[in-house]
Amino acid sequence: MLKIDFIASHNAIQKVAASQKMAFSFITLLFATLLRNNNYSVWTLFFMSGAIIFYAKIPWKTYIILLLAPIGFISAGMVAIVLSITFTQDVPTSVLWQGSLFTMQLFILPNDGIRAITIFCTSISATSCLYFLILTTPMYEISPVLARLKVPTIIIELIELMYRFIFLFLEMVAQIYTAQHARLGYRTYKKGFQSLSLLINALFRSIFFRYQAMSYAMAARNIEQFIIPQQFLIDKEWDQKLTWLAIIFIVVGIAILVL
Amino acid sequence: MTESFFRFDHVSFQYSNGTKALHELSLSIPKGKKVAILGENGSGKSTFFKLLIGLEKPTNGEIQFLNETLHYSKKQLINLRERVGFIFQEADNQLFASTVKQDILYGPINLKWPYEKIEHNVSSAIQLTELEDLTERPIHFLSGGQKKRVTIAGVYAMDPKIYILDEPTSSLDYYFSNQLTTYLDELDDGERTFLYSTHQVNLIYEWADHFIVFHKGQLLYSGQRDALFSNDALLVKAHIEKPWLVKCYETMLHEGLIQQQSLLPRSMGELMDLVKGRNYTTAEAIDEKRLRTT
Numbered sequence: 001m002l003k004i005d006f007i008a009s010h011n012a013i014q015k016v017a018a019s020q021k022m023a024f025s026f027i028t029l030l031f032a033t034l035l036r037n038n039n040y041s042v043w044t045l046f047f048m049s050g051a052i053i054f055y056a057k058i059p060w061k062t063y064i065i066l067l068l069a070p071i072g073f074i075s076a077g078m079v080a081i082v083l084s085i086t087f088t089q090d091v092p093t094s095v096l097w098q099g100s101l102f103t104m105q106l107f108i109l110p111n112d113g114i115r116a117i118t119i120f121c122t123s124i125s126a127t128s129c130l131y132f133l134i135l136t137t138p139m140y141e142i143s144p145v146l147a148r149l150k151v152p153t154i155i156i157e158l159i160e161l162m163y164r165f166i167f168l169f170l171e172m173v174a175q176i177y178t179a180q181h182a183r184l185g186y187r188t189y190k191k192g193f194q195s196l197s198l199l200i201n202a203l204f205r206s207i208f209f210r211y212q213a214m215s216y217a218m219a220a221r222n223i224e225q226f227i228i229p230q231q232f233l234i235d236k237e238w239d240q241k242l243t244w245l246a247i248i249f250i251v252v253g254i255a256i257l258v259l
Numbered sequence: 260m261t262e263s264f265f266r267f268d269h270v271s272f273q274y275s276n277g278t279k280a281l282h283e284l285s286l287s288i289p290k291g292k293k294v295a296i297l298g299e300n301g302s303g304k305s306t307f308f309k310l311l312i313g314l315e316k317p318t319n320g321e322i323q324f325l326n327e328t329l330h331y332s333k334k335q336l337i338n339l340r341e342r343v344g345f346i347f348q349e350a351d352n353q354l355f356a357s358t359v360k361q362d363i364l365y366g367p368i369n370l371k372w373p374y375e376k377i378e379h380n381v382s383s384a385i386q387l388t389e390l391e392d393l394t395e396r397p398i399h400f401l402s403g404g405q406k407k408r409v410t411i412a413g414v415y416a417m418d419p420k421i422y423i424l425d426e427p428t429s430s431l432d433y434y435f436s437n438q439l440t441t442y443l444d445e446l447d448d449g450e451r452t453f454l455y456s457t458h459q460v461n462l463i464y465e466w467a468d469h470f471i472v473f474h475k476g477q478l479l480y481s482g483q484r485d486a487l488f489s490n491d492a493l494l495v496k497a498h499i500e501k502p503w504l505v506k507c508y509e510t511m512l513h514e515g516l517i518q519q520q521s522l523l524p525r526s527m528g529e530l531m532d533l534v535k536g537r538n539y540t541t542a543e544a545i546d547e548k549r550l551r552t553t
Binding site for chain 1 (some may be wrong): 309312313314336337340341343345347349351352353355356357358360361364365366368369370374377378395396397398399400413414417
């Protein structure tokens with residue numbers, strides 16, 4: 001999480017306007033999820049990965065690890081889609097695979113298999129679209145764009161506060177964890193679980209303290225409004241290179257769909 | 260009678276869990292003073308600050324701000340907090356923006372100043388605290404000392420008349436701890452008042468010109484430097500370290516190296532003057548010093 005945030009504010013296209021990056025990744029995301037075309041999804045995945053690694057210059061190792069992370073979730077979901085279960089003996093004749101577990105009959109239908117592959121391709125390409133945004137644009141640049149899109153202020157403020165608190169808690173977890181380690185809190189598995197429960201306990205307690213302290217600090221500075229007006233932010237320009245990339249992407253995408 | 264920013268009249272405060280934090284506190288905070296707030300851990304310093312800025316209401320007694328009794332209406336509180344800047348002990352609690360510059364911007368934006376004034380104040384705050392290279396850095400990639408400097412800049416940008424600093428040097432290194440009093444001296448225009456709580460007496464011994472000591476929720480001392488630091492029993496009772504300068508002076512006096520003075524030396528320079536046989540409390544010496552400062 002800390003690493004993602006660091007990359008977001010330290011990459012090759014950090015100076016490109018957040019609105020353009022958001023538009024680019026949301027349009028590609030929209031197409032990938034709506035079309036559900038395998039060829040198109042694979043093209044999106046390769047194109048976005050290329051853009052992330054070569055254009056935004058994100059270290060490829062980090063990107064691959066990040067891309068592999070959601071595959072676990074996707075696989076778990078796919079099992080439920082692919083496998084069919086019956087408690088009787090009549091299994092359709094067209095099955096790709098068949099097996100039994102206790103009294104259950106498990107089998108895979110060709111249609112389900114195809115559907116699962118489509119879902120897999122769609123989700124992984126959609127993930128790459130979102131990574132393009134997440135890895136190149138820090139949170140605080142996204143909120144003014146949301147404000148311009150007339151998203152209610154309260155929602156943007158909530159997003160910003162949650163974002164800030166995530167890092168506070170990560171920091172606190174790291175500190176408590178180190179303190180526990182220093183006193184051999186994770187020496188055995190049993191001790192480890194006890195320490196973990198203490199850690200979670202301490203974290204919950206500190207949430208309330210932090211909340212109180214932050215309300216005080218906000219009151220002390222008369223803070224009522226969170227969103228920084230656009231005029232105080234550094235103006236970032238749209239990048240022509242990214243516009244061209246988007247055009248190439250769409251042209252090739254249409255070609256794939258037509259051919 | 261000198262004009263005062265705050266006046267406490269028999270103020271007591273009890274937390275909802277029953278802890279009595281302050282008891283029958285009567286004092287006034289004069290205008291244009293550099294006040295050091297001293298006292299052992301848990302003596303009521305932080306509670307005192309919360310009362311000053313209207314974050315807590317006294318259980319008994321009343322508080323006056325600029326000769327007006329605090330009745331905690333929203334308008335009055337906003338007015339109060341526009342003039343009083345509070346630098347909290349824990350920097351992390353005070354910072355909630357994503358980047359350094361944004362956090363410094365929040366206060367001035369909420370004061371609804373014109374654009375130029377906000378930009379000017381924010382950039383001079385950044386310059387004062389030497390944060391130029393970090394303006395676009397996310398808060399969570401800063402060190403403890405850098406965070407502290409951001410909180411100081413955030414309060415400075417709002418241009419308050421009263422500064423409350425709750426143990427500001429607890430996460431600062433030697434350079435920035437010393438630098439802090441220099442920053443504050445730059446802000447000193449004769450009107451502004453500073454309330455500085457600390458356990459590091461050496462840092463503020465020379466800087467402060469008024470000392471307030473709390474002990475177990477009660478006011479133990481309020482007044483000049485000399486009467487406080489020559490009262491050994493009081494220092495021991497309130498867990499206050501005797502400044503090394505005073506220790507040196509007393510030891511030298513005891514050894515017969517220097518002569519007894521009516522006032523304690525304020526700085527190393529003054530002590531050296533004594534060692535060299537010059538006397539800083541004579542009328543000529545004081546006149547000379549006045550000439551130098553004006």
